[in-house]
Amino acid sequence: MLEALGISSLDELFADVPKKARIGRMGVGPSHEESEVVGEVDRILERSRALSHFACFLGGRIAPRYVPAAVDAMLSRSEFYTAYTPYQAEASQGMLRALFEFQSLWVELTGLDVANASLYDGATAAGEALLLCRRIHEGRRFLIPASLPWEEKSVLRNYASGPNLHVEEVPYDARSGGLDLAFLRREVAVGDVFGVLADVPNGFGHVDEAVLELKSTIGAVPLVVSADPLSLSVLEPPGNYGADVVVGEGQGFGIASSFGGPLLGLFACRREHLRAAPGRIVGATLDAEGRRAYALTLVTREQHIRRSRATSNICTNESLMALAFVVYGSVVGPRGLAQLQTTLAEKARTLASALGGIEGLQAPRFDAPYLGEFTVEVGRGTADAFLDRLRRRRILGGHPLADPRPGAGPQPERILVAATDSVGDKEIQKYARAARTAMESSRGAA
Amino acid sequence: MTFRQARWEEPPIWDLAPPRPGEAPSLVPGIPERFRRKEAVRWPELSELEVVRHYTRLSQMNFGIDTGAYPLGSCTMKYNPKVSEVLARRKHAAELHPYQPESTAQGALEILWRLERMLTRVTGMSEVSLQPAAGAHGEYAALLMVRAYFRDLGQSETRTEVLLPDTAHGTNPASAAMAGYATREIASKDGCVDLAALKAAVSEKTACFMLTNPNTAGLFESEILEIAETVHGVGGMLYYDGANLNAILGITNPGRMGFDVAHLNLHKTFATPHGGGGPGAGVLAAGDKLAPYLPIPRIVKTGRRFRLDYDRPKSIGKIKTAYGNFGLDLRAFAFALYHGEDGLKHVARRSVLNSNYVAMKLGKFLPRPFRPLVKHEFVLSGAPLKQRGLRTLDLAKRLLDEGVHAPTVYFPSLVEESLMVELPETESKRELDHYIAAFERAIGDTDENLHASPRFLSVRRVDEVRAAREPLLSWKDLRAGAKAETP
Numbered sequence: 027m028l029e030a031l032g033i034s035s036l037d038e039l040f041a042d043v044p045k046k047a048r049i050g051r052m053g054v055g056p057s058h059e060e061s062e063v064v065g066e067v068d069r070i071l072e073r074s075r076a077l078s079h080f081a082c083f084l085g086g087r088i089a090p091r092y093v094p095a096a097v098d099a100m101l102s103r104s105e106f107y108t109a110y111t112p113y114q115a116e117a118s119q120g121m122l123r124a125l126f127e128f129q130s131l132w133v134e135l136t137g138l139d140v141a142n143a144s145l146y147d148g149a150t151a152a153g154e155a156l157l158l159c160r161r162i163h164e165g166r167r168f169l170i171p172a173s174l175p176w177e178e179k180s181v182l183r184n185y186a187s188g189p190n191l192h193v194e195e196v197p198y199d200a201r202s203g204g205l206d207l208a209f210l211r212r213e214v215a216v217g218d219v220f221g222v223l224a225d226v227p228n229g230f231g232h233v234d235e236a237v238l239e240l241k242s243t244i245g246a247v248p249l250v251v252s253a254d255p256l257s258l259s260v261l262e263p264p265g266n267y268g269a270d271v272v273v274g275e276g277q278g279f280g281i282a283s284s285f286g287g288p289l290l291g292l293f294a295c296r297r298e299h300l301r302a303a304p305g306r307i308v309g310a311t312l313d314a315e316g317r318r319a320y321a322l323t324l325v326t327r328e329q330h331i332r333r334s335r336a337t338s339n340i341c342t343n344e345s346l347m348a349l350a351f352v353v354y355g356s357v358v359g360p361r362g363l364a365q366l367q368t369t370l371a372e373k374a375r376t377l378a379s380a381l382g383g384i385e386g387l388q389a390p391r392f393d394a395p396y397l398g399e400f401t402v403e404v405g406r407g408t409a410d411a412f413l414d415r416l417r418r419r420r421i422l423g424g425h426p427l428a429d430p431r432p433g434a435g436p437q438p439e440r441i442l443v444a445a446t447d448s449v450g451d452k453e454i455q456k457y458a459r460a461a462r463t464a465m466e467s468s469r470g471a472a
Numbered sequence: 473m474t475f476r477q478a479r480w481e482e483p484p485i486w487d488l489a490p491p492r493p494g495e496a497p498s499l500v501p502g503i504p505e506r507f508r509r510k511e512a513v514r515w516p517e518l519s520e521l522e523v524v525r526h527y528t529r530l531s532q533m534n535f536g537i538d539t540g541a542y543p544l545g546s547c548t549m550k551y552n553p554k555v556s557e558v559l560a561r562r563k564h565a566a567e568l569h570p571y572q573p574e575s576t577a578q579g580a581l582e583i584l585w586r587l588e589r590m591l592t593r594v595t596g597m598s599e600v601s602l603q604p605a606a607g608a609h610g611e612y613a614a615l616l617m618v619r620a621y622f623r624d625l626g627q628s629e630t631r632t633e634v635l636l637p638d639t640a641h642g643t644n645p646a647s648a649a650m651a652g653y654a655t656r657e658i659a660s661k662d663g664c665v666d667l668a669a670l671k672a673a674v675s676e677k678t679a680c681f682m683l684t685n686p687n688t689a690g691l692f693e694s695e696i697l698e699i700a701e702t703v704h705g706v707g708g709m710l711y712y713d714g715a716n717l718n719a720i721l722g723i724t725n726p727g728r729m730g731f732d733v734a735h736l737n738l739h740k741t742f743a744t745p746h747g748g749g750g751p752g753a754g755v756l757a758a759g760d761k762l763a764p765y766l767p768i769p770r771i772v773k774t775g776r777r778f779r780l781d782y783d784r785p786k787s788i789g790k791i792k793t794a795y796g797n798f799g800l801d802l803r804a805f806a807f808a809l810y811h812g813e814d815g816l817k818h819v820a821r822r823s824v825l826n827s828n829y830v831a832m833k834l835g836k837f838l839p840r841p842f843r844p845l846v847k848h849e850f851v852l853s854g855a856p857l858k859q860r861g862l863r864t865l866d867l868a869k870r871l872l873d874e875g876v877h878a879p880t881v882y883f884p885s886l887v888e889e890s891l892m893v894e895l896p897e898t899e900s901k902r903e904l905d906h907y908i909a910a911f912e913r914a915i916g917d918t919d920e921n922l923h924a925s926p927r928f929l930s931v932r933r934v935d936e937v938r939a940a941r942e943p944l945l946s947w948k949d950l951r952a953g954a955k956a957e958t959p
Contacts, residue, residue: 027829027901036821039828040723042692042845047724052593057812060555067583067806071564074579077572084569087793096520098561100527108536108552110544111749113880115934116926117477117872120534121748124527127485130947134514140945144750146605149793157650180790184616188651235504260497260509275793284560285580286570286794287605287801288751300943306749310950311939314924314932323939329608329646330883334655339646342606342739346747349527356485356523360513364497371500395502417573425571430782431768 077283080422081453083377085231085399085444086175087148088286089256089278092447093354097280100353107346111306115321116313122320125308125345128352135258136272137265138294142305143322144348145291145340148275149178152223152252153185154293154304154338155271156193159221159248161302161337162270166191169213169222171205173198173229176429178252182223191220203392203401204234207243214244225252226261229427230392231399231442233261241268255279255292255351256370257397259363271295280354281347290347301327304338306345366447370398373445373454380458381443386465391440399444401427407468409439415464421457475540475875477929478532485526486947489516533930534748535877541899541907545849545880545892546641546688548718548740553810556744556803565802570794574779580798581778585771587805594808594816595714595734596727597757601766602796604754607715608643610735611682613756613791615651617733617765618680618709620788631679631708637665639689639884644682644713653679660886663689663842663851671702678708685729686716686847688884688892690827700730709733709762714755717741718896719824719848722817732759741819742804753800767791822897823848826904830895833908837915841887848896854881854889860919864889867914869933870925874910 028034058066077090084090101107105120112118112125129141145151156168168186170179172195179193186193196213197206205224213219222244224237241249250271251264256278258264264272276290277283295303301324309323329336358366378400381389390400402424404412409426416423424443428434445454495512499505518526536542542549559565568580588600604610615634622631634648638657645655658669664687674681681703685693693699703710712726712734718741726734738753739746746752758766768787769780780795811819824847831840831850838852854864868878868891880892895904914922926932944950 027825027904031825031828031832036825039821039824039845040692042694043720043724044694044697046697047729049596049722049724049728052722052725052813052816054590054593054808054813054816057815058809060553060810063806063810064555064559066809067559067802068562068564070582070586071559071562071579073582074564074568075572075576076563076567077569078563078567080576082569084571086571088570090567090569094520096524099524100531102557103528103531104538104552105531105534105536107557107745107747108538109534109748110542110547110549110746113544114535114868114872114878115936116869116929116931117535117877118748119930120530120532123484123530123533125748126946129945130486131515133946133948139948140943146609146750147793150605150609150791177790177793181792184613184789184791187616187619188612190652233503233507235507238506258509259513260500260503262507262509282561282566282799283569284566285568285577285798287792287797288799289605289793300945307943307945309939310944311935313934317931319931319934321934321936321939323936323943323945325940328642330642332646333642334645334649336642336646336649339608339612339643339650341608341641341643342737342746342752343750344605344747345749346745346751349748352485353523353527355515356518356526357520359517360491360515361497361517363513364509368498368500371502375501395504395507397500397503413573417576422569422572422576432783433785 080420081456082422082446082448083424083443083457084422085446086425086442087275088283090283090446091278093280093282094357096357097350097353101346101350106349112322115319119320121345122308124349124352126310126320128348129308131352131355132292132294135255135263136294137263138272139297140300141294142303142307144344145293145305146344147289147291148252148273149181151273151291151293152178152250153181155250155273156182156185156221158271158295158299158302158304159250160189160191162299163220163248165218165220167219168193169196169210169219171196171198171224171228173203174225175229202394203228203230203232204394205236207236207239211243214247219247221248221250223250223252226257227254227397230401232392232394232396234394238267256363256367259360260367270299276347276351280350288344288347290344290351302337305340306343367397370445370447373449374398374400377443377445377454377457380454381461384462384465386469387461399442402441402443404439406465409441412464413441416460419460421460423457475873475928479930480529480533482526482529486516488522488526489518491516540875540877541895541903542877543879543893543895543907544877545894546715548894548896550743550896551898552743552745553807556806559806560799560802578778581771583802583805584795585773585778587801588771590808591736591755591757594721594725595757596725597734598760599758599763599766601756602801603767603792604735604756605792605797606750606752606754607735607737608647609791610754610756611643611647612650613767613788614711614733614735615647616788617758617762619651620765621762622679630676633677634679635673635681637683638886639687640682641684641688641713641715663691664693665699667695667698670699674702674706674708676706678703678706680709680711682711682713684713684716686719689842690846690850691842692847696729715740716848719820721820723820726757727759733762738800738804743807744800744803751797751800753797753804819897826895826897826899830893830904830908834911837911849892849894851884851887852891853887854891857889862919862922864891866922870914870917870922871910872926873928874914876907876910
């Protein structure tokens, strides 16, 4: 090829890089054989403990849940995973159709009209929902539950900070952990509110009945509901109680927890907001022979066409994870999803009653319905110390809810505990015994 | 011309076993009746085999890198090594929760820490964060960092503008607008930044100049040091869009060129699979001034232990749940480890060689609007096709029939009927020659065939105008036969 180009060395190809901009060595180390790479990566990875080493009660937005082998087999089809964004519709009907089916499943779960082809994760989907609310409603203030996980609050503040919008917290009822509707009503009446977000289950793991009254409380102000997709197999679709946008974290549907990434941002909205919606959208159309075909559509909303006036800067999304979501939903099926959610809820009740009588623990902390998870308050010692004692007995007992930033100030010693599909009665009783011992020894220490 | 894509008469999944509406799931204990779902989720009940067969058939109607050459300019569609897929599925990688105690996640933290160190050296910057999920996500985070920096200098009222060349990726102006900046485009000259125009445009209002180098015309911005001086001269920041980093690995780097902050796309340069549009993995790399503003947590090493550090008072906070797309970061780490110093430099040299070779050959068929020496990609103009009543789009569709993917088309927009071709280092000379021959056949085919293409894929030319005019966006729409109201 050098000869064909009429040059004698590869260096001539970089004659346009000024000498002063050249570098010497980068210092990234030598190359390795594939077998050496495997050896080295495995050696490092094995310094972690996989979740299966423990009785695992970790949850929150990221659910360590069994992934049926068929889901990963479909994700491993390299026609899917080695493709780019389906710009050339004719060459990419497979992925376009899978994404259309994914959008359809999220529409069915939420009761809304239109879904996009995915965003990065639940938190960034909530951020995009915030921006959509601003496009469809005047105001500078966006209201969120004070119980929302601190990470999501931080992400939302970052999405709001660009256009100089304010994210404000709605306090929760001390007994139920639910939204203070009276407070919300007052704040909306004060004015300047362009959107309200609520989550189902909420950041404490509870299903807050106040959410059903939200739309009648806030009137014309757009309502965003952030919902766990599994919960929607048994709960009223948010579209039926007035949500304008429904977002969620889709990882629990067939995606490995993988230390928190890749995840899957779910996004659906009412049809009248379609032109203001972010992200890629797949639509059905016809080909030149009049047969059903699919394509990316409504692209005039997007950055590559509209540039600084786009509805979002989304280019990459999480298409492969969207494929996992719809394959999972189809392999498990609607009855299977509802059954799984019911089983997890039953396990959580068993866990709550096993922990309930332990002195120094308040489990659940809040008096409200729940599905697969709930909040426990550690009344003696710290949440971290409690969890550390459990860990030494090979139990991952949940995660602390506190914002870990030093500036966040003193916070309640609370943990979110989840019943995962990998725990049974044996693990639940083990947790209860270990928790009792931990609390007794913390009394000794105090 | 032997390519034939599968053409299954496969119905949508709901038509495989049309569900009956109605049957509500039973009440979950403790959940109030009025919160209960009144009708089961409307979705088919299928056997595992039916689902597997359905998505296998769909996959056979999809084109990936493993199918054939994928010369999408600016997308760097290189081979995704199979070993990375194996490693990302190890239980000590896939079965980790981001909230498990640090002491039980030392391996994952070490992978992230070591990848950050490697990328610090690759970019010549001070610190790296792997938190962004994608390039555009990194752009937005970086611009928030720039804003926070100027706020601390008391200049948030005055630094209101982001400048970009007219060749910039669409994500650049979109991210800048999201971050609250006014954007101003600088006209290019011969495909590169017009330094005089830039000098005239910069002022105390300039927060940032966003630049891709090599740029989207495939050209190296040789005046980069003068550009940096110009932007820094008014106190502005220089932003590196790393989409095209592949061309300069080991040759130069953003730090040496004078950039203050950069994003990289691991799904381009570091060979992580792009999954039909995502996941990606973004990287934020910052110089000394902006490093304190990187997202939390930072991964720090104390002795032999790794931990998550949240004590960064200047940090912009979080831009995503957890710590980034770990599964992709792990693949990128394996790629970097495999290639090492010399391998990464070879990546750049070979990708630039491929590009120049193919550019020279294809230059016989269509005009090349800029200077001949290109980097990892190049631009052609399909304008002469108009004399035949054809467009670049027709050529792109005709190329699909050759078993190769089309180039990026109609970008960059400063070239009429543009095509942008990138064949990365993983394509052999045999594949390049095959591609050149395919291109020659395609452009030499009859006007009629070009208009009628593609003919050998699962569908014929797709009517995208109809898709936008009458949006049918889900099964629900198909059921309703809805013609969407379009406000």
